[in-house]
Amino acid sequence: MRWRLRQQAVPAITFGGTGLLTAVRQLQSNLRSASPAQLHFGLHGAYIAAVSAISATSPLFIPWP
Structure with missing residues (x-):
């Protein structure tokens, strides 16, 4: 269980951190x-x-005549 959680968390944290740093720059x-x-x-x-x-995604957002 811990191994599976680690496999999912490490890429998410890595790519999320990279994206955050890129956006801030x-x-x-x-x-x-x-x-x-x-x-x-x-x-x-x-x-x-x-x-x-x-x-x-939601056609009712803009009222059409």
Whole structure:
């Protein structure tokens, strides 16, 4: 039982930690070098992506005429 848990936990922690560090580094570099207009455009893109993903999985999210 312990071996199976260790087999599942080690890759999850490794890849999760790697992803977290990569995301933090990218956020830091984007916030340092981006102008306010670029950040504003990025927020619009993130909103469009989120609404697209939600509406693709649940069709009742956006009311259709």
